[in-house]
Amino acid sequence: MQWQWENATAGAIAGFTTVAALHPLDVVRTRFQVNDGRLTRFPLYTNTANALYTIARTEGLRGLYSGFFPAVLGSSLSWGLYFFFYSRAKHRYQKDTGEQLGPGLHLASAAEAGTLTDASRTIFRDEGWRALYKGLGPGLLLVSHGAIQFTAYEEARKFVIKSRNKQCNDGNIHGDEVLTSADYVAMGAFSKIFAALSTYPYQVIRARVQQRPNSEGVPKYRDSYHALTETLRFEGIRGLYKGIVPNLLRNVPASSITFLVYENVLKFFK
Template sequence: MKEEGWRALYKGLVPGLFLQVTHGAIQFTTYEELRKFAINYRTDGSEINSITADTSLDSFDYAILGASSKLAAILSTYPFQVIRARLQQRPSTEGIPRYMDSLHVVKDTARFEGVRGFYKGITANVLKNAPAASITFIVYENVLNTLKFRRKD
């Protein structure tokens, strides 16, 4: 606050909020649609009840579906992460910020780096987050299936 003022505390807030809201929505929607498709594929489109759906997929399937849904979410929202990070950069030694607002980041990135500029660092992000999403969905589905089967007993 001493060097940049109170507004510096809120730099990147809008793209950050947009990123938080859309990323999860895209990931879970994609996961559910891929899961439905996989169940339909495994059961050859025959009549599906809850037991058939619960037993047609295994942990490996959940891992692939989780990683795929995370990849879709990352690919569609990563530019907002880049915009947020660039807005939050410290100003130069003269105290002049490199970017004034989100639109300035978008214009300069597109002009000087093209579309690839909005995806800088995505490989490391995918390598970090896809395995975590796989594990999360494996645990989620297996716990859910265990609780369903115990309730029926």
Template sequence: MPGVEKWNWENAAAGALSGFSTVAILHPLDVVRTRFQVSDGRGGSYLPLYRNTAHAIYSIGRTEGLRGLYAGFYPAVFGSTVSWGLYFFFYSRAKTRYIKGSDQQLSPGHHIAAAAEAGSLVCLLTNPIWLVKTRLQLQTPFNQNHPYVGFSDAVRTIFKEEGWRAFYKGIGSGLFLVSHAAIQFCAYEELRKIAVNIKGRRERTDAKNDDEILNSFDYAILGGASKVAAILLTYPSQVIRARIQQRPSSDGIPKYLDSWHALSETARFEGARGFYRGITSSLLKNIPSASITFVMYENFLKLFKVSQKTDSARA
């Protein structure tokens, strides 16, 4: 497939644009999810106790205003834009390498390998951004620590107080979450094949490629369904990572020392339910998020392809 590799920059650009759009629309639910994830329900925390997602949004809006609902927005936008851009770029490159000139479709195993490879690289490059985002989202008026004043101040303060290694807290859980992306993209690719086959037979279309068969509604359903599967299977790792990435108390002692400590403490005091705290807000945020991301990604990619074909025809 000689034409596949030249689309890599378009994949990156489409992924970055879709990631930015998604965060801008759904960020308040991400704040709520993060606060639920680190709340162990035992009290003694600087975080208020929320009854449910609606109560959390209402409480944050009432006590902290719009600024509270959009806490950590800038690193979230930056991180999501960079992450999705890099992810689609690395994913596209990996698929191209696995195809190796063959006209046959990739197997589910190849899709998982490509997704895992892309996810690992993105995780290593962006973990510092997500740590800062988590810290900013957990800031409330009740914090005992001196608050971070924005993204750059958070970076400087973390480096000064905790050193560069602090930026890679939760990297182990983050790398485990690579399986989340692998599951999501494998599910998306396989569901996409099924949708193309079903619509192609039903409509008896003469379309030569998937772009002419599937529409935005199809991409939305495929993106949302693949995200649900990934969330249900990997959500506990997200909870563990969020808990590890919390800011240490005013005396400099972190609540959880490492992933194993967070895992054992959560299991001991909260049971299985503790590993799924915030999953409602996560689903409410991530199902439409994934739908929007894949719809915009596929449509941006179509626009880039059309634009390049037009430029080639003019040349």
């Protein structure tokens, strides 16, 4: 059981480090996502660099780190829970099969971890049942994002270990011992790009559904389907990928940092 809490602790430290380093890009991503070009109350930015500069100039450091404390708390809790549930699921499947896990069981482990983490976070929310379930549909679909990312990471990990062992031909080096920090960075980046390109439209729809109602209390979108059809009607496919550049600029290095810190903290515990 101790190794499961080591996974949770390493995940929580990784989540904290990632948000602390890259939160301004998360702020920019969110502002791009909710701006559909038909609202005047949101400032318009030409690109990610312009957005960062404008926010820093007009709102200062407080603007760039808007919502930092709930974000860093949520990230630390989420990654701690995710790695805890993920390691438990992998251990259970490995115990049942007695063999090295393939992509199917890695996918199942990550999906299970994502579902349990989502459920745990939901329990802690206190905004009432309407706010609780708003955007839940695309939120649950986003569980597939983590499942895809972790499966890609595990498969890349197996590939690198296998290739490195063939090159080394050293019987005394095996498993994680052949992996370096550069490997964790590269595998983290690869897995995030693969997952992001697959699931990004869900994030846009969820962000738009969760926008606050206007001054009359009328929500802009009735539900996820309405948000999807309106986005396609006015903006086309490009609208579903609005803000993907700041998303990748933030989340690709974030993924690299997360796995780099997680793997090295875990090695330290071991």
